[in-house]
Amino acid sequence: MNFPAALPAAADSNSTDILAVANSPVLWACAIGVFLVIVVQSVIYMKAARLAAPHIGMSQAELKTSFRAGAISALGPSLAVVMVAVALLTVFGTPAVLVRIGLIGSVSYETAAAAIAANSAGAELGGPTYTQAVFGLALAAMSLGGAMWMIATLILTPLLKKGDSALRKVNPAIMMVVSGAAMVAAFMVLGIGELPKSWIHVVAFVSSAAIMTGLMVIAKRVNRPWIKEWALGIAIILSLAITYAATRL
Amino acid sequence: MSKATELHEALGAFDKTTSRWGRITMIMGLFFSLAAPGYLVFFAGLDIEVAGILTAFGALAAVFGVIWIVEPLTYFPILGASSMYQAFMIGNISNKLLPAAMIAQATIGVKPGTRKGELASVAAICGAATVHLASLFIFVGLLGTWLVSVIPVDMIQTVQFYILPTVMGAVVVQAIVSQKAPRSAVIALVVAVVVVFIVQLYKPFGLFSTAVAVISTAALAWVLRDRKTLGTPEDTTAESELPEGPVY
Numbered sequence: 001m002n003f004p005a006a007l008p009a010a011a012d013s014n015s016t017d018i019l020a021v022a023n024s025p026v027l028w029a030c031a032i033g034v035f036l037v038i039v040v041q042s043v044i045y046m047k048a049a050r051l052a053a054p055h056i057g058m059s060q061a062e063l064k065t066s067f068r069a070g071a072i073s074a075l076g077p078s079l080a081v082v083m084v085a086v087a088l089l090t091v092f093g094t095p096a097v098l099v100r101i102g103l104i105g106s107v108s109y110e111t112a113a114a115a116i117a118a119n120s121a122g123a124e125l126g127g128p129t130y131t132q133a134v135f136g137l138a139l140a141a142m143s144l145g146g147a148m149w150m151i152a153t154l155i156l157t158p159l160l161k162k163g164d165s166a167l168r169k170v171n172p173a174i175m176m177v178v179s180g181a182a183m184v185a186a187f188m189v190l191g192i193g194e195l196p197k198s199w200i201h202v203v204a205f206v207s208s209a210a211i212m213t214g215l216m217v218i219a220k221r222v223n224r225p226w227i228k229e230w231a232l233g234i235a236i237i238l239s240l241a242i243t244y245a246a247t248r249l
Numbered sequence: 250m251s252k253a254t255e256l257h258e259a260l261g262a263f264d265k266t267t268s269r270w271g272r273i274t275m276i277m278g279l280f281f282s283l284a285a286p287g288y289l290v291f292f293a294g295l296d297i298e299v300a301g302i303l304t305a306f307g308a309l310a311a312v313f314g315v316i317w318i319v320e321p322l323t324y325f326p327i328l329g330a331s332s333m334y335q336a337f338m339i340g341n342i343s344n345k346l347l348p349a350a351m352i353a354q355a356t357i358g359v360k361p362g363t364r365k366g367e368l369a370s371v372a373a374i375c376g377a378a379t380v381h382l383a384s385l386f387i388f389v390g391l392l393g394t395w396l397v398s399v400i401p402v403d404m405i406q407t408v409q410f411y412i413l414p415t416v417m418g419a420v421v422v423q424a425i426v427s428q429k430a431p432r433s434a435v436i437a438l439v440v441a442v443v444v445v446f447i448v449q450l451y452k453p454f455g456l457f458s459t460a461v462a463v464i465s466t467a468a469l470a471w472v473l474r475d476r477k478t479l480g481t482p483e484d485t486t487a488e489s490e491l492p493e494g495p496v497y
Contacts, residue, residue: 024288026293041334044270045331045374052368055255055259067376070374073353081384086397090397105340107420109313116312117305140286142286146282148313149321153275181430182315185462185463186462191417191441193445200411216422236419240407240415
C-alpha cells in the first residue's frame with residue numbers, strides 16, 4: 001500500500017489506487033472546513049447559552065457542569081466511532097471517513113449509500129471494479145444523501161418551531177414503522193446480496209452478525225449500556241480478523 | 250423592566266442567535282460536504298458522468314428518502330429547535346448526543362423540555378462535539394494513516410474486499426434490535442432473500458434490487474402492521490414533549 005505525497009496528478013478513472021484521489025488536498029481542505037464550521041457553531045452556541053442562562057435562573061457553574069457531563073459521556077461513543085473509522089480508512093481515504101463516517105453521517109448509512117452507488121455503476125465496493133471513478137461516484141452519492149438530511153433539517157426545524165399543525169399531525173408511530181422497515185430491508189438486502197459471492201463473504205457476514213447478536217445479548221443480560229456503544233466497532237474489527245483468518249486457509 | 254419581559258427577551262435573543270447561526274453554519278457545512286465530491290466530479294479529471302450520479306442518487310432516494318424526513322421529525326421534540334442544527338451536523342445522535350444531553354440534565358437536576366433543560370442540552374452537545382472532534386482529529390486525521398501503514402498489506406486487502414458484508418452483518422442485527430419490530434424484520438428477511446435470489450438469476454435486475462426490496466418491505470410492513478398497537482394518531486408524542494417557552 002503506497003501513499004503518494006503529491007496527489008492531484010494521480011487521477012486516473014480506471015486506477016484502483018483509491019487513496020491517490022481519496023487523500024487529495026482539496027478533499028482534506030473540505031474536511032477541515034467541516035471541522036471548523038462545527039467548532040464555530042459550538043462556540044456561538046456556548047456563548048448564546050452563557051448569555052441567556054442567568055435570565056432563566058441557571059448559573060454559569062450549572063452550564064459548565066452540563067458541558068463537562070456531555071464531554072465525558074461522549075468519550076466512549078467517540079472512541080467507538082474512531083475504531084470503525086480507522087477500519088474504513090483504506091476504503092474511503094481519511095478526509096471522506098472524517099466527514100462521512102465521523103461527522104454528519106454514520107457508518108451504516110454511508111457504507112450502504114456507497115455500496116448502492118457502486119452497484120448502480122455496475123461496480124463493487126472495495127473489489128477490483130472499485131476504481132477512482134467509482135469512488136468519486138460513491139462519495140458524490142454519500143454526500144448528496146447526507147445533504148438531504150441537512151436540507152430536511154433546515155426546512156423542517158423552522159416549520160416545527162412555528163408549531164405547524166399539519167406537520168405535527170404526521171403520526172410518528174406509523175412513520176417509524178415504514179422507515180424502520182425500509183432501513184432494515186436496505187441493510188439486509190445489501191448484506192444478503194454479498195453471500196453468493198464467495199464462502200469468505202459468508203464468513204464475514206455471519207461472523208459479524210453473530211458477534212453483534214452476542215454483544216447485544218450480553219449488554220442486555222449484564223445491563224451495561226456501554227457495550228451497545230462499542231458493539232458495532234467490536235463486531236466489525238473481530239469479524240474482519242476472522243475473515244482474514246479465513247482467507248489464509 | 251419586569252422580570253417576565255426580561256426573561257422573554259433573553260430567551261428570544263438565544264432563540265434568534267441559535268436559529269440564525271445554526272442555519273448559517275449548517276449551510277456552510279453543506280457547502281463543504283458537497284464541495285469535496287464536486288471537485289472530484291468536475292475538476293479532478295475523473296470520468297464521472299452527472300447522469301450516473303443522478304442514477305445513484307435515485308437509487309439512494311428510493312432507499313433512504315423516507316428516513317431523510319422522518320429522522321428530523323422524530324428528533325425535534327427531543328432535541329428542541331436550537332440543538333437540531335448541531336445534532337444533524339455532528340451526527341451520531343442517538344448513540345452519543347442524546348445520551349450526553351440526558352446525562353447533563355440529570356447531573357444538574359433539570360427536566361427535559363424545560364428551557365433550563367434546553368440550555369443544559371446545548372452545553373452538553375457542545376461538550377460532546379469538542380470531545381468528538383478532538384478524538385477524530387487526533388486518532389483518525391493525524392494518526393489514522395500511520396495506524397493503517399503499520400498493518401500488513403494483505404490484512405488491508407481483506408478489509409477492502411470484505412468490508413461490506415462485515416459492516417452489514419453487524420448493522421442488520423443492530424437495526425433489528427433497535428427497531429423492536431420483529432414483524433417488519435421477518436418481512437424484510439423474506440423480501441431480501443427473494444430479491445437476492447432473483448438477482449442471481451437475472452443480473453440486470455441488480456440495479457434496482459435494493460430499491461425494490463426497500464419499497465416492497467415498507468409497503469408490506471405497513472399493510473401487515475399490528476393494528477392493535479399502532480395506527481392511532483393519539484400515539485404521537487410530539488405535542489406533549491415540545492419544549493415550553495416562547496416560540497419565535
